């Protein structure tokens with residue numbers, strides 16, 4: 001379906017009547033589609049058009065409630081993004097357009113890149129609860145002179161103090177297989193699910209996580225692999241320091 005058409009459907013969809021469960025489900029599915037598209041467009045816009053795509057991306061985060069007005073708002077955002085494209089931004093053609101791209105892993109990758117841009121180690125993470133990012137982080141060993149700010153621990157720290165129930169229902173997205181320290185933090189807070197960008201350049205404690213009942217998914221994402229390979233080749237000493245090796 002054309003992006004503009006989908007966005008218009010999001011805007012034009014009628015309010016379901018009370019008790020109209022089928023309408024509700026349909027509408028939620030449409031909202032999810034539209035918000036995914038806006039997220040993808042936002043990321044494209046970020047790099048291509050100089051537009052502040054992160055704002056769009058945050059605005060498009062799938063809502064955690066049942067507020068139908070959000071469908072309309074997200075649809076309007078999508079239409080705005082479509083208008084930007086039509087005004088001369090790069091035509092859509094990324095593989096992510098069909099939903100293949102995971103917006104949360106993309107957010108973790110954005111964090112990793114931000115860290116590298118600061119002269120740090122390119123590992124990023126986001127903590128997601130109820131379809132929303134509640135904490136973002138990246139490795140800040142170099143930037144902060146920190147011994148414990150890895151991508152995952154930085155995301156946890158930035159999420160702040162949370163009730164146990166929120167951790168239990170959260171998903172940690174991280175660009176790299178979690179080391180033993182981050183695995184410990186994930187286990188301590190009882191985070192139920194971890195999505196890993198790649199484990200080819202470093203295999204963390206995935207087995208321990210699985211053994212303790214945490215659901216672990218490895219995406220084997222080429223972007224994550226390349227990011228780490230390039231970094232390790234450029235700064236082997238810094239990498240060894242990060243994983244506690246000589």
Ligand SMILES: [Zn+2]
Nearest residue numbers: 150179181182
């Ligand atoms: Zn770690």
